[in-house]
Amino acid sequence: MEKILQVKDLELSFHTFGGEVKAIRGVNFDLYKGETLAIVGESGSGKSVTTKSIMRLLPEATSEFKNGEILFGGRDLTKLSDKEMQKIRGKDISMIFQDPMTSLNPTMPIGRQITEPILKHQKISKDEAKKVAIDLLRLVGMPKPELRMKQYPHQFSGGQRQRIVIAIALACNPQILIADEPTTALDVTIQAQILELMKDLQKKIDTSIIFITHDLGVVANVADRVAVMYGGKIVEIGTVDEIFYNPQHPYTWGLLSSMPSMDAEDAKLYAIPGTPPDLLDPPKGDAFALRSEYAMKIDMEQPPPFFKVSDTHMAATWLLHPEAPAVEPPEMVIERMKKFPGSRYYEGSAN
Amino acid sequence: MARYIGKRLIYMFITLALIATFTFFLMKILPGSPIASADKLSPEQRAVVEARYGLDQPLPVQYFDYMFGLLQGDLGISINQFKGANVTDVILSRMGPSAQIGFQGMLLGTVLGILFGMVAALRQNTWVDYGSTIVAIIGISIPSFVFASMLQYWLGLKWDLFPVALWKDGFMSSVLPSIALAMFPLATAARFIRTEMIEVLGSDYITLAKAKGASGSEIAFKHAFRNALIPLITVLGPMAVSILTGSLVVEQIFAIPGIGEQFVKSIMVNDFSIIMGTTIFFSVFLIVVILVVDILYGVIDPRIRLSGGKS
Ligand SMILES: Nc1ncnc2c1ncn2[C@@H]1O[C@H](COP(=O)(O)OP(=O)(O)O)[C@@H](O)[C@H]1O
Ligand SMILES: [Mg+2]
Secondary structure (H helix, E strand, C coil), X not given: CCEEEEEEEEEEEEEECCEEEEEEEEEEEEEECCCEEEEECCCCCCHHHHHHHHHCCCCCCXXXXXXXXXXXXXXXXXXXXXXXXXXXXXXXXXXXXXXXXXXXXXXCCHHHHHHHHHHHHCCCCHHHHHHHHHHHHHHCCCCCHHHHXXXXXXXXXXXXXXXXXXXXXXXXXXXXXXXXCCCCCCCHHHHHHHHHHHHHHHHHCCCEEEEEECCHXXXXXXXXXXXXEECCEEEEEEEHHHHHHCCCCHHHHHHHHCCCCCXXXXXXXXXXXXXXXXXXXXXXXXXXXXXXXXXXXXXXXXXCCCEEEECCEEECCHHHCCCCCCCCCCHHHHHHHCCCCCCCCCCCCCC | CHHHHHHHHHHHHHHHHHHHHHHHHHHXXXXXCCCCCHHHCCHHHHHHHHHHCCCCCCHHHHHHHHHHXXXXXXXXXXXXXXXXXXXXXXXXXXXXXXXXXXXXXXXXXXXXHHHHHHHXXXXXXXXXXXXXXXXXXXXXXXXXXXXXXXXXXXXXXXXXXXXXXXXXXXXXXXXXXXXXXXXXXXXXXXXXXXXXXXXXHCCHHHHHHHHCCCCHHHHHHHHHHHHHHHHHHHHHHHHHHHHHHHHHHHHHHCCCCCHHHHHHHHHHCCCHHHHHHHHHHHHHHHHHHHHHHHHHHHHHCCCCCCCCCCC
């Protein structure tokens, strides 16, 4: 499959009064054409910063690329001038943000907010751009779009606003769409509608999607592959099935265990103990070690490299080292692994 | 909208009536007589003069006479400052210079202030930013009479660019007083716009605008500016007040035959009807400014809909 975006050894820091915040500490992933890659992880793990650095939307004055590259269309985005980035933003790569209540300009009619990127990136008249905008609104399921072009954001509900934001993001048929927790700020029923819409659009348009969420339940619905982020690094990456049914990293186990399950009525919701690492002074070894009951001595001293689980599946944990002792994952993870051909707990299809 | 304005007009009327009543009785309580050299007159002479201006009537009668006149737009007759002249005529004849320097000062101050504030926000923490902050601090802390004197000394006397005082050279005469009046609006606007621009530039919709590929100037002017302008409207009122009070001082210093100068003199000579008339005139001005400000809100910020029900 064709790689449309490659993030290689990306390291990025923020310079703050408190010191250097090492928000991204060596991130690698590829995005393939037409796929949806989910990035999951607790809040503060660096999901937004990773994607904002692809779009170069981080404050220039305080953020700094320390290492690595972001390859898109044969160019390294970390090296482009602001002018060159402006031509890419909204045209080749576009973004949907978390809070639709604040991501639209309150004093500009929504029609103009949708036509803005169209007029910016395409040679097209204002009238034609308006027609495109109306079509986009119809595409995202806005009733009577012609009548709503002149209205302001406050005249729309949260869900409708997110539809408008999605319309803006799709305006120029981007090659990559980044959705940063697009449903988190919405209430549950609206969440479901927006997810439905995104899945629908996924089929209609030929766009690669990076879908950020901290909600694994959402991931199963929309993603082809999943990257699990922790403390500014990707700790495990694989196909949806691999991450859900053959997870290898203790952090992924923790995330899966803290997912509310449908069948277990009595389920006490599990929470991973402890707090995320301090990125001002990140731990030397495995950043998750201090919170993990599976931590070994080496986890405190050396960061684990990626171990290959399958052609599509990698995890950064010393547990995968040939010399590491075999450990039992949590009960519910074993239950999952029993269903996955190729996992060591696989019980066969007869089950 | 029409209903809203109608309602506001009624409130304005009530406010004015209260201000007129309050000023009227305040004037009566204060010591001093509007009749020049009252001490030198014999009681008989005094009675004659008082009768001419209705000052011999009981207080309630005087009050209702005055209020009734007011209803008909009659502000009374000047007692000593302009000897018998109609107060309305006096104010109207003096309005020109005041309005000119007031308007010029406000315009200059707001436009420059917005410019300073914008530049400061866009070049945050550079010398441009610090420079404009210093200007703002100076503008707010230096009293207008000090500033006016400095302008007179440097631009008027030393460099001879503009007339030092008086109202003889048309526009040229208005330059220094306008600058003196502009300082407060300038400083206020600069401070407000800077703070607001910085906040707006950090908001989600600006990030979204960037994500659409908008350039720096498109973001500043198409997206941020209008939103940053909204809170400035709230200080238009205080700015107008500063122009009014400033004009009392500035017109004195530059010897400009405006309302402010005449108001100060009328207070010194206790010209009751001029004081009352000017106070009411100023009040009308301020109340209208406040109404305009509220209407402007709705124009600039689509979220604010003026309706008869609530505002
Ligand atoms: N502008 C910034 N300045 C300093 N630190 C930042 C900034 N933006 C994000 N960070 C830090 O980077 C880390 C990752 O944040 P983020 O990517 O927003 O997490 P999330 O996974 O929840 O999206 C956090 O520790 C956060 O505090
Ligand atoms: Mg985030």
